[in-house]
Amino acid sequence: MTTHRIGPPPPSFDLPPVPGITLPGTAHRRARPRHPAALAAVWAATRLGMLGLLLVDHVGDTGVAGEVYNLYRHWYEQLLQGAFPMGDITWQYPPGAALVFLAPGALPWLTYFQAFVALTLAADAVITLALARAGVRGAWLWVCGLPLLLHLPYARYDVQVTAVAVLALLAVQRRPGTAGALAGLGAMIKVWPVLTVLGTPPGRTTRRAWLSAVVCAAALLAVLMSSFSHSLDFVRQQGARGVQIESLGGTVLQLARKMGWSGTVRYQYGAFEFVGPHVPSVAGLSLLLSVAALCWLLLWRVRALRWTPATPFDAAFAAVLLFTVTSRVISPQYLVWLLGLAAVCLTSRHTTQRTVALLMLPAAALSALAYPVCYDDVLAGTPLGLLLMVVRNGLLLFAALLSCRRLWAATAAR
Template sequence: MYRAMTPQRITPLPAGHRLSPRPGLRAADDYDILQSRDTVALAAVWAITRAGMLALLVVDRLGDSGVAGEVHTLYRGWFEQLVHGTFPLNDVTWQYPPGAALVLLSPAALPWLTYFQAFVVIVLVADATITRALARAGLPGAWLWVCALPLLLNLPLARYDVPVTAVAVLGLLALARRPGLGGALAGLGAMIKVWPVLTLLGTPRGRTTRAAWGSAAATAVALLAVLVLCFSHTLGFLRQQSARGVQIESLGGTALQLARAVGWSGEARYQYGAFEFAGPYVSSVARLSLALTAAAFCWLLLWRVKARRWNPATPFDAAFTAVLLFTVTSRVISPQYLIWLLGLAAVCLTARTTVQRPAALLMVPAAAVSALAYPLHYDDVIAGTPLGCALMLVRNGLLLVAAFLACRGLWRATV
């Protein structure tokens, strides 16, 4: 038989007493307040640091480099040719995929500004876009990006690598929920500067991989077809790219710098838009760098075949590892390459399960030493003085250690 429910007497609250919100609701409110404060602090730090970077760019008196000159002269010269429907022809400094034209032509969208002013505005917009995307994904990554990028001084504002990094970061963050969009952005980035295609290396097997790679291929092919139809000499960059030598800032260049200190007869020359080594054994060092790049590619393929365990951070970790490997083994490690690595390192730090935290944090001192080498002491690097050799040895040593830690962490976490 059912027992009748006994009515419970409700004791009235004392006068003036109010109900307190549930602890869970209070905790959620406190978390939202903290998030809001962190976001405001992040925005303030971004504004202050970017104002400082902009001031350094306007003054442009760091070292003897003339960082802004690349936009004033080189980019503007390419822009003048591109607006007439032709890619640079017989220009040894044009070594970029045809999609780079999209970035170089973008200042035309702001006709009331000079080319230089419009270009810097576009870079700052791309920087702010990266910051916002990282802040939504995870504040630790956003803080790394906001605080580490200024270590490169005014360089990021005078190169088109920040917009490329924005495309890669947005694509990588979109892969989990919208693999088609992530793949399309990776394909677009690859047409601008090749390396963003590596962000697809860690996509989970199955539908996600098929959707991402298919979308990337379709986007790249479609964009290439449009550029071929609209411009002449679209693929001329391949000839200049294949002629590159060993840049003085690369890992091979560091070895040649040290060899020069003990009697090697080579010298640094300005050619193909950069200072490269010329002399005995340079071609052998260049071939060794290409062989190391091929070996890195084989290792990445091996990892892809053997990997069995995926977590939300695996695509981020794999992308960072891949770009870091290709950077370290490159014949050219320009200081702006650190912009790519800082962006991908920041994406890794947005995920709690990342295994790349040690390698990602090494990008911070690597960026600082890169700025010491260029633009502050670039004359020492060119001349191969003890200071110049030490700066390159430390910077490239940090990248080499980071590459080892990244590979080891990725392998142990997934294979």
């Protein structure tokens, strides 16, 4: 005879997770991306479109593609001689960048241009796979956001740098030593990836990550200085930079020009910059704002009381946003960095940056409209060019302030 229970089922006594204790049957399982075939299909379709635009632009070796074909290949040939570019005003990168510019030589059956693009595409795939394993929302943001910059990401080396930063952030919780080493490597390539260890949880994790970053950066610098001459020549060129027309300060000067300011635009140091009265003051103010941003980040680090798994992601994103809007240069490829960090934030349900991350999508689209689509209007300061710069830079400034406010409220506010 079978008996039947009358009434509601007995309550379930699922215990909350206890730090340091793994209950039977509750072992951590890495989240698998939903609809991986759809993600792969969209990645393939959008990347084919980006490559098609790049090949069309490559005709005549001008436009966006000319950076790789002419400048990067020129640096590659110089680096093969055992020396960093000396007296080259366009060389403004830390010595670790040599690794990226020399890497296409590992594919001798391709031209330099083909090899560089192939390696950039591979770095893009690595980012997509890493994000897909960590969280599907972040992967979708990266896959759909990068094509908004058209073919520019494949004609610059920022995708490779972003790959290092993304892998560093995703390794912070489980392998802080590895995360620190990647941050140190990234810092030697383009400085900003060192910010990926800014928000590491205090204690042993921070000590391991920061020490590993310093050791890796110092060791790589020592190797490069012993292998190449003029390793630190980039500092001179970087310090001489002025106010680029696409920066926040450049937008202010562009508005001032409409009101009668006598400054002009000149191509120098590998970019179009403003020259004329008060330009040095605007450049100096930008540097002061960058120092103020650094001071705020240090204050946040000291005052932060609460850490979540997303805090390292949110802190890195906020920091890069701050240094982007206070920079004397806001090139469109900077959005590659911001899209990558925004995508990492979305891999965690604890993030405070969900709205800010989504703002990077219109910012990327506006950046592509400004360059290369409407760059002549930006240079000439036409109403269209001015509107694009005001809206894009205003959006980035708003995003930076909102990011910092949410980071502080979630971690440091009492």
